[in-house]
Amino acid sequence: MHNPKDPAVPLQPLLALENLKKYYPVRKGIINHTVDHVKAVDGVDLTIYPGETLGLVGESGSGKSTIAKLIVGLETPTEGRILFDGQDISRLSPREMIGLRSELQIVFQDPYSSLNPRKRVGDLLAEPLKVHRIMPAKDISREVDRLLELVGLPKNSRGRYPHEFSGGQRQRVGIARALSLKPRLVVCDEPVSALDVSIQAQILNLLKELQRELGLTYLFIAHGLGAVKYVSDRIAVMYSGKIVETGKVDEIFREPKHEYTRTLLDASPIADPRQRNKRRAFHSH
Amino acid sequence: MFKYVIRRLLIAIPVLLGVTVINFIIMKMAPGNPVDMLISPQTPAAALEAKRIELGLDAPAYVQYWSWFTHLLRGDLGYSMVTYEPVGRMIFDRLGPTLLLMGTSLIIGVAIAIPLGILSARRQYSKLDYAAVTGSFLGISIPNFFLGLGLIYVFSLWLKILPSSGMSTLGGNGGFVDILLHLIMPVIVLTANVAGRNIRYVRSSMLEILEQDYLRTARAKGLKETLVINRHAVRNALIPIVTVLGMEIPILFGGAVVIEQIFSWPGIGQLTMSSIMSRDYSTIMGLNLLAAVIVILANLLTDIAYALVDPRIKYSK
Amino acid sequence: MNLFKRYFAGRSEAQEEMLGWPEGDENSRTLFWRRFKRHKLAVAGLVVIGILTLCAIFAPFITAYKPTTVTDSFGAAPSLQHWLGTDQVGRDQLSRLIYAARVSLAVGLGSIVISAVIGTVLGLISGYFGGWIDSIIMRLTDIFMSFPYIMLILVVASIVGPGLTNIILILGVLGWPGVARLVRGNVLSAKENDYVKAGRVLGFSSGRIIFSHILPNVVAPILVYATSGVAGAILDEAALSFLGLGVQPPTPSWGNMLASAQSLTVLTSQPWLWVPPGLMIILIVLSINFVGDALRDALDPKNNK
Numbered sequence: 001m002h003n004p005k006d007p008a009v010p011l012q013p014l015l016a017l018e019n020l021k022k023y024y025p026v027r028k029g030i031i032n033h034t035v036d037h038v039k040a041v042d043g044v045d046l047t048i049y050p051g052e053t054l055g056l057v058g059e060s061g062s063g064k065s066t067i068a069k070l071i072v073g074l075e076t077p078t079e080g081r082i083l084f085d086g087q088d089i090s091r092l093s094p095r096e097m098i099g100l101r102s103e104l105q106i107v108f109q110d111p112y113s114s115l116n117p118r119k120r121v122g123d124l125l126a127e128p129l130k131v132h133r134i135m136p137a138k139d140i141s142r143e144v145d146r147l148l149e150l151v152g153l154p155k156n157s158r159g160r161y162p163h164e165f166s167g168g169q170r171q172r173v174g175i176a177r178a179l180s181l182k183p184r185l186v187v188c189d190e191p192v193s194a195l196d197v198s199i200q201a202q203i204l205n206l207l208k209e210l211q212r213e214l215g216l217t218y219l220f221i222a223h224g225l226g227a228v229k230y231v232s233d234r235i236a237v238m239y240s241g242k243i244v245e246t247g248k249v250d251e252i253f254r255e256p257k258h259e260y261t262r263t264l265l266d267a268s269p270i271a272d273p274r275q276r277n278k279r280r281a282f283h284s285h
Numbered sequence: 286m287f288k289y290v291i292r293r294l295l296i297a298i299p300v301l302l303g304v305t306v307i308n309f310i311i312m313k314m315a316p317g318n319p320v321d322m323l324i325s326p327q328t329p330a331a332a333l334e335a336k337r338i339e340l341g342l343d344a345p346a347y348v349q350y351w352s353w354f355t356h357l358l359r360g361d362l363g364y365s366m367v368t369y370e371p372v373g374r375m376i377f378d379r380l381g382p383t384l385l386l387m388g389t390s391l392i393i394g395v396a397i398a399i400p401l402g403i404l405s406a407r408r409q410y411s412k413l414d415y416a417a418v419t420g421s422f423l424g425i426s427i428p429n430f431f432l433g434l435g436l437i438y439v440f441s442l443w444l445k446i447l448p449s450s451g452m453s454t455l456g457g458n459g460g461f462v463d464i465l466l467h468l469i470m471p472v473i474v475l476t477a478n479v480a481g482r483n484i485r486y487v488r489s490s491m492l493e494i495l496e497q498d499y500l501r502t503a504r505a506k507g508l509k510e511t512l513v514i515n516r517h518a519v520r521n522a523l524i525p526i527v528t529v530l531g532m533e534i535p536i537l538f539g540g541a542v543v544i545e546q547i548f549s550w551p552g553i554g555q556l557t558m559s560s561i562m563s564r565d566y567s568t569i570m571g572l573n574l575l576a577a578v579i580v581i582l583a584n585l586l587t588d589i590a591y592a593l594v595d596p597r598i599k600y601s602k
Numbered sequence: 603m604n605l606f607k608r609y610f611a612g613r614s615e616a617q618e619e620m621l622g623w624p625e626g627d628e629n630s631r632t633l634f635w636r637r638f639k640r641h642k643l644a645v646a647g648l649v650v651i652g653i654l655t656l657c658a659i660f661a662p663f664i665t666a667y668k669p670t671t672v673t674d675s676f677g678a679a680p681s682l683q684h685w686l687g688t689d690q691v692g693r694d695q696l697s698r699l700i701y702a703a704r705v706s707l708a709v710g711l712g713s714i715v716i717s718a719v720i721g722t723v724l725g726l727i728s729g730y731f732g733g734w735i736d737s738i739i740m741r742l743t744d745i746f747m748s749f750p751y752i753m754l755i756l757v758v759a760s761i762v763g764p765g766l767t768n769i770i771l772i773l774g775v776l777g778w779p780g781v782a783r784l785v786r787g788n789v790l791s792a793k794e795n796d797y798v799k800a801g802r803v804l805g806f807s808s809g810r811i812i813f814s815h816i817l818p819n820v821v822a823p824i825l826v827y828a829t830s831g832v833a834g835a836i837l838d839e840a841a842l843s844f845l846g847l848g849v850q851p852p853t854p855s856w857g858n859m860l861a862s863a864q865s866l867t868v869l870t871s872q873p874w875l876w877v878p879p880g881l882m883i884i885l886i887v888l889s890i891n892f893v894g895d896a897l898r899d900a901l902d903p904k905n906n907k
Binding site for chain 2: 742744747748749750751752753754756761833840841857860863864869870873876883884888891892895
Binding site for chain 1: 794795796797799800802803804805806807810815818819
């Protein structure tokens, strides 16, 4: 694989999943013995290069959210490795993980559930800075202002509680919090699917802007191709725990190889008439 | 379903074991030991020591526990330290009156609480509703023993129409009417409690159901209001109430201790009080164990009943 | 694509309507009060509790006699000197009644603080960590809940001996299982929130997540439970003292004042000795229960009126 920005330079992946598996036991019977496993993630290989956005698409239950949880350490894999910058982080103890926290962050799907309703926005953003002692206490206030500005929220937001914000504004707070530790990789777990369509675009634009300004790498998870197509450099399609197809955005849209990808393409509305025509042509073959 | 019952029974085993361990710890913590009780102060120290060894009191605690436990498995609860009677027999003799008292109170209490709670919910904010809710608050706020004393004052001492103590008149024939008269006041006290706790519960459960969409649908379908209430709402409102009934059992047990003391009702509660007063720990342990078994069984039956009433619940996991 | 182009134009500032911040924190507090105040009986209850608390605190200044002082009359009916008469030992009944409020309030608050702390910590740990820790703690609560509460209290009281401090400790130490179950249940649902997961991803310690993020979100149900717990503890103390295993005379408690009514003379001919303490128990317990009910209603998140 070559640098997507400059094909001449071969590049080391920022994140690589190697044969990653996550099985959940199905317990049954009187003594609760394990009778079967749900193979949520079943042997996934995936690489993400610095500075790119990899879109991960699949229907709900396909295992894409489990991959997000595995990467940020909310779940432990049953098998396989998660290499971050060449180092296996899949089985680190919580203590060893602390140093890596700043490198890997996540933006959650539901902005209503992802912000603690009892904390002011300013405290939500300051807390990670305090916990990790990133900067002297006197600088924290200024850093919070900077984060708010970064995501396009007014400075007076810091004294307010999450319930005073709309869904889109909340998601901006969630993004600011994820960025507070200056991560290199941000996992966006369906960050816009809980929002109104008109607001989705704003958040997607914000994410793209932030990527440009801060040199972020994204794993962007979604259940449809619409948003993914807009933000991604490459797309991986997931189906029942496995990656069935990976490729550059236009490759996937032009020549979907896997049947499931074609189903997804048919399901997603195409805004661009030229694309639509192309697809028609493709189907008429 | 069968599997679920088995599973619940298996889970109950460690709980019961825990109960026996706590029982045993309490017994060990208790001041004095059976030997002091069995032998007069004149007995020489050597004989005392021999008796201690004979009773196994010199053995380490876990050996003593094991011996106590194996006796228990054979249904042997030991002997009272005060009357030297077998604990099992003493408890058995007292069980009937207590079950009569608790059972009657529970049935009447529920028979009051359910219709009153439902009516109260259907006529929310009516005079009846306020009366029922206030009454329910009073029911849980009046101390058992104060209500009992008040009843004795009014009905036995002032009006002289009800007997104030015992289960039957001394020298009387112990017939049905006699027992019934003795039963009235203690049952009123416990019933006030049961009804007090459950009226508001039935009411809020019913209110919640009445809010739900399927009832509106039933109404929209043109079903008669009473039919709607009876067929749809009441059944669903009663489901959560089943669980609460299971929780009534240990509370009633506790209430019985105080009530039987006041009305000299010859049941488990009075036995509990008298054995506590005379530090008859072997009897107390037997009583505790019995109570725990009943509570656990009641909980199990509640859960099974819950599963039977509520078709949504499947115990397959 | 055209759909997005419209939004491309300017810098993507938060263009959503920013008008009218829905409700500030001060507002939610007034909202709470508005809902609470709808319960007239609860407001009355709050006043009663306030007055009784003041009476209890300032008991030495508002009573004419010390609760243990033996005066010249024995078992006398209410008079100008002794508004509620005197007991068989010759102590002023009204003074004892007022001092006894101290016992009830101390037992109610003291024991519920103990059981709320134990129950909350165990419930938080049980619910947050799950697994075998959860199993052990839950089996332990099962065991404690299998004993009929009063019976267990009586047995323990007979072992450790009576007295005010012991009663508070016993009721407190034996009262936690209900709190633990309640807290655990709330933690189980609270920890499904993404903000808890976000805390883990941000590298917060378990302690910080549990106490700083989860606990504040489960305080409301604990508060409601604790309120009814105070009422329950006051009733339990009264019953224990009534049975002679609680607060011992000469320290006055409404329960042990009622115990005198077990004698037939007192019951029939000296009602001033047992009716007032009984009414006081009903008054305070009823007030607390009304307040608890209003709290439950006002703190219910489903209730937005």
